[in-house]
Amino acid sequence: MHVIRTVTIVALLAGPAAFLRAGVTATPAGPATVTTQPVTSQPALPTVESIQALYDAGNYKETVKSANMLLSNRGAAGTFDRHAALMLMAESQFHLQQNLTARNTLERARKEADAAGSTDDAAQAAALAYLIQKSAGHTFTPLTGKDRAPLDVYDVEARKQAFSELFDDALAVCEQKAKAGKSKTDYLPFVAISREFVYVRALDQLVHGNTSVTDGFAKDASSSAADVIDHELADYEAKAHIIEDSANVWIQGETTTIAVHGGATVNHWSRRRGLTATQVSTLETMKRSCEEMPQHIQLMSEAMANPDAFARPFRFHYWWVYYHERPDLSAAAEDVKEHLEEVLNKDYAH
Numbered sequence: 001m002h003v004i005r006t007v008t009i010v011a012l013l014a015g016p017a018a019f020l021r022a023g024v025t026a027t028p029a030g031p032a033t034v035t036t037q038p039v040t041s042q043p044a045l046p047t048v049e050s051i052q053a054l055y056d057a058g059n060y061k062e063t064v065k066s067a068n069m070l071l072s073n074r075g076a077a078g079t080f081d082r083h084a085a086l087m088l089m090a091e092s093q094f095h096l097q098q099n100l101t102a103r104n105t106l107e108r109a110r111k112e113a114d115a116a117g118s119t120d121d122a123a124q125a126a127a128l129a130y131l132i133q134k135s136a137g138h139t140f141t142p143l144t145g146k147d148r149a150p151l152d153v154y155d156v157e158a159r160k161q162a163f164s165e166l167f168d169d170a171l172a173v174c175e176q177k178a179k180a181g182k183s184k185t186d187y188l189p190f191v192a193i194s195r196e197f198v199y200v201r202a203l204d205q206l207v208h209g210n211t212s213v214t215d216g217f218a219k220d221a222s223s224s225a226a227d228v229i230d231h232e233l234a235d236y237e238a239k240a241h242i243i244e245d246s247a248n249v250w251i252q253g254e255t256t257t258i259a260v261h262g263g264a265t266v267n268h269w270s271r272r273r274g275l276t277a278t279q280v281s282t283l284e285t286m287k288r289s290c291e292e293m294p295q296h297i298q299l300m301s302e303a304m305a306n307p308d309a310f311a312r313p314f315r316f317h318y319w320w321v322y323y324h325e326r327p328d329l330s331a332a333a334e335d336v337k338e339h340l341e342e343v344l345n346k347d348y349a350h
Contacts (some may be wrong), residue, residue, distance in 0.1 A: 058095075
């Protein structure tokens with residue numbers, strides 16, 4: 001053991017005479033006084049095994065504390081299973097009813113597993129995060145299926161059933177949203193699907209050992225979303241042309257001025273019709289949609305893992321006359337937005 005040695009040496013700096021003048025009899029100096037103070041040893045760094053033991057014993061606060069100590073130690077990086085430590089910390093936070101904190105820890109575990117290319121670990125973290133989100137406390141109640149009895153997800157066996165039931169619920173919701181998007185020719189329900197699809201796919205992986213069900217759904221949904229966007233852009237472009245043509249129409253009129261002392265002057269005038277308030281509102285709404293469309297397309301492409309669906313070329317037409325083509329729907333949205341801005345900002349007074 002290393003120790004810190006503190007040496008206190010009493011030196012007679014003033015010499016013997018000073019002691020005699022003060023009435024003090026000098027005595028021979030004894031040996032130097034030496035005191036020793038032991039170094040406080042640092043606590044041993046936890047291991048995944050010791051953290052697991054704390055968790056198994058139901059000591060959830062100490063589990064969180066130890067896991068956090070291990071995960072935050074830079075010197076230990078690469079020497080232990082980070083995913084296991086994160087999962088033990090999240091499980092303990094969940095048992096401590098710190099559900100939001102547990103979900104944040106699981107999201108961290110999911111992202112790290114994704115970066116490491118570990119599909120199963122990522123699915124495990126994402127599925128549990130989604131189950132916690134959809135549970136009331138630690139009780140999950142299925143929304144579909146014949147048996148809708150509440151399940152205590154602290155229980156290992158009940159949790160397995162909850163994962164399966166949650167997948168059925170989530171897929172049913174996705175199918176409903178996709179149907180709504182197709183029927184209303186509105187792509188935003190597909191965006192809503194994409195925001196949670198990573199968790200639905202994780203449940204598929206966890207429950208079935210593969211993602212064949214969600215892969216098939218994603219292919220169909222992304223293709224339908226691209227169809228809706230294609231239709232929406234064509235509709236916006238056609239409306240922009242119609243509004244522009246209407247605003248460019250020259251109208252004529254006359255103004256009669258009555259003189260004070262009798263007589264009248266008739267002034268004839270002509271000008272472009274310009275935009276009405278309703279047309280301005282319509283153009284601004286379409287413009288905002290086009291501004292949001294590229295980031296929505298990126299979100300759907302990544303979530304549904306089908307970027308090719310949105311890479312289709314877009315052909316611009318006006319009254320069935322082709323005049324322009326863009327390589328993909330994001331680029332087409334930018335072009336339509338620019339056209340809408342031109343129609344909005346044009347000076348129709350001249």
